[in-house]
Amino acid sequence: MSGPGIGWYLIVAATLFGIGAMGVMLRRSPLIVLLSLEIMLNAGSLALIAFSRQLGNLDGQVFALAVMAVAAAEVAIGLGLIVAMARREMPLDVDEATVLRG
């Protein structure tokens, strides 16, 4: 393929992953955390697809498609949880959800 080699794609994927990770670790609103999680997943898919092109093997793309499906399912449930939280008038703040405190 012309254009940048796989290394470049991987750098982008890695940076995106880092950005997403920062978002998960630093934001308090569960909505934003979910969005950041999506970014991380997409970064992973990008890496998969890049490798798939590099090796000429479509398995990477198949995997990326499966990731997409699972991510969609996960977002659905996550949003359902957030809506349930809002309906019970719980504060939408990840720091307040301390039931796991030991």
Next chain:
Amino acid sequence: MGEVIVWAVWFAAAGGCLASGVAVVSLQNPFYSALALIGNLASLAILYLLVSAEFLAAAQVLVYAGAVMVMFLFVVAYLGGKADAPWAGGPPLLRTAAVVAAAALLVEIVVVLGLAWGDDLRDPAEVDDSFGSPGAIGELFLTDHLLAFEITSIVLLVAAVGGVVLGTARERE
């Protein structure tokens, strides 16, 4: 000339990707964050096209941007309100720890890439035009990766049921 265009498109898409990513993570209004994510997904779709993953690019835009993000926007609109400031809250150590962790991961990946740049990342394999086409992927899904296909469908089923349960659960307080 073609090479230059490809590189230019690549840089634009990559830049858009990263910029929108940063935007998602740092904006205060969740609505804007969701919109930024849509931009991110679109940039990724362009990148997919550049690596001959046409079907996936289309799926990304249709499913991810078209369905998932719309759902997200519905919820954000329903919930309203502001999200918190990015660096606010939590023990101070948390912020430094988060940055350190993310930086560590990034550095590691860069190092690995650097180590492998020369030899492992040589020229990509030769592919024909059907690479990345829906037919090729569909064929794989129904032959080699049938199990993945079926399990994914079960996961989706479970998610659907779960969503219904979460949505219709009666308030019990």
Next chain:
Amino acid sequence: MVAGAWVCLLAPLAGALAIALAGTRISRRTAGWVSTLTTFVAFGGALVSFLALWAESPEDRERLSTAYTWLAAGDLEVGFEILVDPLSSVMMLVVSGVGGLIVWYSMGYMAGDDEERRYFAYMSLFVFSMLVLVEAGNFLLLLVGWGLVGLASYLLIGFWHHRPEAVAAAKKAFVMNAIGDATFALAAVLLIWETGTLEYPGVFEQVDGLSSTTVNLVALGLLGGAVAKSAQIPLHTWLPDAMEGPTPVSALIHAATMVTAGVYLLVRTHPVFEAAPDVQHLAALLGALTLLVAGLVALVQWDIKRVIAYSTMSQIGYMFLGAGIGAYGFAIFHLMTHAFFKALLFLAAGVVIHHLADEQDIRRMGGLRRELPRTHLAFLVGTVALVGLPPFAGFWSKDAILASALAEGGALGWVLYVAGLAGVLLTGAYAFRLYFAVFRGERSARAAHAAHEEHGSGEGPLSILVPVGILAALSAVGGLLSIPGVWHPFTHWVGESAEALVEPTTAQDYVTSLVAVALGLVGAGFAHRAFAGGRYLVTSPAAWQVLEHKLYFDDLYDALFYRPAVALSNALRREVEEPLVERSLEEIGSGTIQVGGEVGRLQSGLLRTYAIAIAFAVAVLVVVFVAVR
């Protein structure tokens, strides 16, 4: 006959288990009946066994029956086996017969006690344990029975466990018996070491081949056990205290059966002792010493049961004397007659105690002859049998032992003979002192009070009268089983298991009898004179002091063993247990809590912290993977 022996052994066990398991679902009277009937069933089994054995020819009178192999370790194999031979059949009859009568008596005596069922369960347990002891076919089972009777004795002495004196007495008995158990066990270990077997025939055959040190040590170990169990000097101090238990217990365990187990041991293991003559003679000397000391101390006791207890100690001294010089048949004969008249004395004393509402001090008794005529007669029979006046039982048995001492001759024989005769004098004195104090003279204030208030229980129901009557009859005629010069069926019978080493001539027997009877009457005369004159028998104050303190044995043991042991345990507790054990336990606990608290702080509950932790972990893993590649 073996079946009879098994029935004899297992019936009381079944009774004990039945009562224990039934608990409060059966009435107290039923428990009493269960115990009594199973003991009589045991007697039936013993009788069947005895008759079957009698029908056999003399050479064939030994049967071993193994239930199963109990212990198999290397070359050593020990089975749960019983031995039916003349000696054990006699012991079975005595134990189950006298035991049955006493258990029956208990039904009347212990009626109304809150914990009657426990009592009867323990009594049946005791009868079973004693039968294990006498029926054992090897040393191990003998030791098992030995320990079990010790347990039953402890349980029964401390029966009224809310009385601290009873509990203390039970502990004392158990601890002193434990000393004997230990020496016995060591002897058994030595036997395993040197002979490789614990079976009676196996050991007895090899006994001559052992070195003299070994045999002496084994014999000493066995003697230690016998001395403890039979309350001979120096391990005798527990027996008077054991009178804290109910009177039937004193009768059964501490007069008729358990305390005679030592004598049985000496006779059963006589080949060992014959191979270690010095130890055997030591046994005889200890017996002689005990019979004198006990007789002297009995002269100053005020508690009716303690007088009889010291009398028991003294009479067992006679049996040890007999077994120590090889007059096995006579020793066992005296064991049997003693069982009759001593049990009789205790049971009659029990009637007196009950009648006077638990009064046991003879200074507050007197003149009960008119109120308790039948008891008075029984007690008189017992006393006369004890002193050894013809034709009552004690006369035949005790004099036979003394005559054997005479026949033995030599320095040892003469020492024993004189000691034994002196003992007869003492016996006459204390026995009649007791009789006069309780039954003769003026009616005491206490007795009058009891009769007036109708607290006195009278002479008792059938369950009390019949056993006492039977024992009185046995004390009267039981001795006629061995008439010197005329017939000796009893000693011949026992002699098949343990052949006597000495046999007195008829002349020696008659001479001894004459002297002994005379001395007995002299002793009785002293008692009568003292009583009539309202004086004490022992007039010298110094002698009184010494005797009242039981020759200071208790004080000696207290200073020698008890005080140092208590001091040592207190020191250990202060220096070792508290700082080390208790503190360390506390610190383990608090330390764990502290560590837990620290670790718990990781569980902040903040999701973000967890996410960061995961990110760090992944970072580390990446490094690991890369490095490994």
